[in-house]
Amino acid sequence: MRLTKIMTTLLSGLPTTLTLLIFSFIFASVIGVCLAWLSLRRNPVAKGLARGYLGLVRGTPPLLMLLLAYYGLPKLFLLVGIDINDWAKLLFGIAGLSIGWSAYLSEAFRSAYLSVDPGQYEAALVVGMDASHAFWRILMPQTLLIALPNVENLLIGLVKATSLVYVIGIMDMYNTATDLSNQNQGVYQLEIFVVLAFIYWLVVLAIEWGFRQIRKDYQYVTV
Template identity: 35%
Template sequence: MGNFFEPSLIFESIPKLLSYLHITLEILVLSVGIGLFLGILVAMPKLYHIPILKEIVTVYISFIRGTPILIQLFLVFYGLPVVVGLFGVDITRMDPFYFVIITYTLSNTANFAELFRGAITSVDYGQTEAAYSVGLSPWQNFYRIVFPQAFRVAFPNIANASISSLKDTSLAFSIGVMDMMGRGETLITATTHAIEIYISLSIIYYVIVLIFEHGFKWIERYLNRYLVKDEYSM
């Protein structure tokens, strides 16, 4: 069936789609927040050359960075119940939302681990030697000297990865999660006006990305407030 293009449907659909924005943001915030924490931990075996763990982490990061997020989503959704089922645990009825969180957390963890590894190695080792010379422990040196500088270096890439993850959340509907994209698909089925719904979705995602970009730029300027101000005053 052919349908005439109806511009009014674009604006009518936006409020309906926005009512599911919180699901999209929950996926993003949880997966990025947990991924940041786990990313630091996963980076440690490669930074400190811990036997066996280093090899496991290397394979994990390589696999995640070398496969599409959609395939990872299906592997977790269909594969995780099989794996835990071997131990007598049944999660086949678990809400698909949690499979999405697990998938995106695993993906973000791998990406953030590499970002942190590169940022940490960029910190001058002379500062670590100076920290030890004044009696700081390795842990104190890490969280007081190394990590603050490494986080500042990694932040622009963390911001880009987070925005990319926001756009990737649009795939969550493929396993039945009713986020904005999932709601959009139901509207397409009900109205048979796909192009108008997709335009509405593109507008929403674009505006959200712009808001995130401006927010991240403000945070970056704050993190670099003690550096040369002229560089960040523009």
């Protein structure tokens, strides 16, 4: 089998992989920020809720998280009278990965927030900003910059974790590869998986490049 054939077949799964990656990352970040906010509250209930979710999610393998999302979420939603059985598999894949990665991202955001120099907040207050402006103008941007290396690592981890969605039958790049391999009775297995690894590596390189650009833009901001 020609390399170009392998390449084009595998690339047909790339949009699904990227869709999973982008949406899971967005939702995981949103949930992660909310979790970090909860766990930084003084309120013990809020803190407890966040810590409980974190413990549970971090203690569950991502593969299992996908299965739980796929089989569990429809049952959970049915309890409140919403039928999501007809949702596309892709949505369950995104849900599973988002839940899994939200816990890691929330810890990245929380630790970054705690690393911001408290003097920055005080300086914002003494120039007359209220707490909300101080947060959005000064603390939040610095938190994001501190969290950047961790977030980059987690995003790269998520690229690889998208391959786990084969377990609920989503035809992402990895599943396309195993499918192609099976169709050929495993004859071109090695070639197929080397090409697959190469494509994943390119995706990771693109992410690394993107983060390098962000770092370059903020090279003089030493937080």
